[in-house]
Amino acid sequence: xxxxxxxxxxxxxxxxxxxxxxxxxxxxxxxxxxxxxxxxxxxxxxxxxxxxxxxxxxxxxxxxxxxxxxxxxxxxxxxxxxxxxxxxxxxxxxxxxxxxxxxxxxxxxxxxxxxxxxxxxxxxxxxxxxxxxxxxxxxxxxxxxxxxxxxxxxxxxxxxxxxxxxxxxxxxxxxxxxxxxxxxxxxxxxxxxxxxxxxxxxxxxxxxxxxxxxxx
Amino acid sequence: xxxxxxxxxxxxxxxxxxxxxxxxxxxxxxxxxxxxxxxxxxxxxxxxxxxxxxxxxxxxxxxxxxxxxxxxxxxxxxxxxxxxxxxxxxxxxxxxxxxxxxxxxxxxxxxxxxxxxxxxxxxxxxxxxxxxxxxxxxxxxxxxxxxxxxxxxxxxxxxxxxxxxxxxxxxxxxxxxxxxxxxxxxxxxxxxxxxxxxxxxxxxxxxxxxxxxxxxxxxxxxxxxxxxxxxxxxxxxxxxxxxxxxxxxxxxxxxxxxxxxxxxxxxxxxxxxxxxx
Numbered sequence: 001x002x003x004x005x006x007x008x009x010x011x012x013x014x015x016x017x018x019x020x021x022x023x024x025x026x027x028x029x030x031x032x033x034x035x036x037x038x039x040x041x042x043x044x045x046x047x048x049x050x051x052x053x054x055x056x057x058x059x060x061x062x063x064x065x066x067x068x069x070x071x072x073x074x075x076x077x078x079x080x081x082x083x084x085x086x087x088x089x090x091x092x093x094x095x096x097x098x099x100x101x102x103x104x105x106x107x108x109x110x111x112x113x114x115x116x117x118x119x120x121x122x123x124x125x126x127x128x129x130x131x132x133x134x135x136x137x138x139x140x141x142x143x144x145x146x147x148x149x150x151x152x153x154x155x156x157x158x159x160x161x162x163x164x165x166x167x168x169x170x171x172x173x174x175x176x177x178x179x180x181x182x183x184x185x186x187x188x189x190x191x192x193x194x195x196x197x198x199x200x201x202x203x204x205x206x207x208x209x210x211x212x213x214x215x216x
Numbered sequence: 217x218x219x220x221x222x223x224x225x226x227x228x229x230x231x232x233x234x235x236x237x238x239x240x241x242x243x244x245x246x247x248x249x250x251x252x253x254x255x256x257x258x259x260x261x262x263x264x265x266x267x268x269x270x271x272x273x274x275x276x277x278x279x280x281x282x283x284x285x286x287x288x289x290x291x292x293x294x295x296x297x298x299x300x301x302x303x304x305x306x307x308x309x310x311x312x313x314x315x316x317x318x319x320x321x322x323x324x325x326x327x328x329x330x331x332x333x334x335x336x337x338x339x340x341x342x343x344x345x346x347x348x349x350x351x352x353x354x355x356x357x358x359x360x361x362x363x364x365x366x367x368x369x370x371x372x373x374x375x376x377x378x379x380x381x382x383x384x385x386x387x388x389x390x391x392x393x394x395x396x397x398x399x400x401x402x403x404x405x406x407x408x409x410x411x412x413x414x415x416x417x418x419x420x421x422x423x424x425x426x427x428x429x430x431x432x433x434x435x436x437x438x439x440x441x442x443x444x445x446x447x448x449x450x451x452x453x454x455x456x457x458x459x460x461x462x463x464x465x466x467x468x469x470x471x472x473x474x475x476x477x478x479x480x481x482x483x484x485x486x487x488x489x490x491x492x493x
Contacts, residue, residue: 115322
């Protein structure tokens with residue numbers, strides 16, 4: 001029990017880590033979703049560069065995130081691109097999950113009935129307006145559980161960024177354990193905090209589920 | 217963006233002109249050299265066996281399908297191709313599509329929007345009309361199809377007949393010059409067909425210009441100004457309903473009507489049986 005008292009005394013460090021994890025995950029989620037939606041539009045189009053984006057999605061889905069983070073932080077400088085750990089971490093998390101979001105949205109899009117989408121064109125909607133007003137909302141409602149799942153994945157992936165010394169939650173827990181030699185208490189506390197985050201995300205997905213239910 | 221069309225000087229310019237329109241999917245020819253004129257206030261019923269190209273013709277009119285050749289004009293204005301002879305971009309196509317209302321076989325309502333929002337969406341987001349005005353108009357349209365009490369309901373909670381009446385109100389909300397109906401009652405349970413046909417008949421009486429693809433022979437006989445009979449992608453016969461149903465000019469149309477007669481005498485739910493006396 002004494003160990004948890006030590007963790008409590010380091011709560012400022014832990015909370016800062018939690019704050020950074022939330023910040024990273026939130027930023028990555030928002031940007032990855034927006035970019036993923038655009039990539040999904042391209043994937044569903046007949047544009048010639050569609051294959052390029054399909055290739056990007058395939059590659060990202062086959063690379064372990066840890067390795068991808070290494071490449072962005074340690075590998076890109078050899079190509080002359082130097083990023084600090086925050087930019088590298090955020091870029092890695094965002095780009096990686098853009099691919100997943102695009103694939104999730106593409107799958108949900110394929111499962112949508114085609115008639116209301118046609119009706120959108122028939123009533124004069126075009127381009128991004130058509131996507132935003134007609135295609136995306138029902139897509140979001142039906143894909144919400146899977147997107148929620150991916151957001152949880154983003155939160156957990158952000159823990160890998162401890163390897164590039166990003167002061168997020170896992171990094172904080174690991175400094176506490178190395179400073180005081182209390183691995184169990186430090187890591188269990190971090191796990192509980194991650195779990196809390198997931199509960200919040202699931203609650204949000206639940207709200208979407210109720211919105212979808214009303215329209216089903 | 218609208219290019220003003222040269223005034224023709226008479227009031228008899230057709231609302232819709234389809235000229236020499238052809239369309240093939242792959243090597244299968246779906247429409248061949250279709251010519252059609254629809255004048256203001258006319259109700260044209262497109263009849264024909266399934267697979268005869270009726271729905272494709274409707275979709276070619278507002279360019280949901282791009283015709284392979286031929287022209288479509290709305291009140292003298294070419295659809296799909298600019299006056300400069302190049303294919304219309306999205307913006308021009310959108311502008312002209314808002315002048316043509318479309319009612320779909322499977323309703324095609326937007327599931328995430330309420331009934332009222334469905335009706336208001338195109339006027340507000342595409343035509344950029346003031347929201348308060350669009351809402352007032354949408355409410356009065358919903359009242360005219362008898363659905364005022366459903367305005368805040370989502371489409372999924374409506375019956376088929378109610379959905380289709382919303383579909384009609386949604387099309388009317390754009391104040392279209394022409395209404396296209398793609399088998400508006402064929403996805404409905406028999407007892408719900410009537411409530412939708414009542415609305416369409418009223419539009420016909422009010423002078424709306426309409427092209428209706430239908431399998432409802434009673435409706436076509438009584439509401440159509442002209443019948444256009446399609447078979448295998450060609451217009452086989454164009455006639456006034458009284459002569460078409462009583463004495464079709466072509467063998468093909470006669471066979472078609474005979475099949476309907478035998479099926480409608482079997483089911484008594486559609487009212488009086490056909491007679492060809």
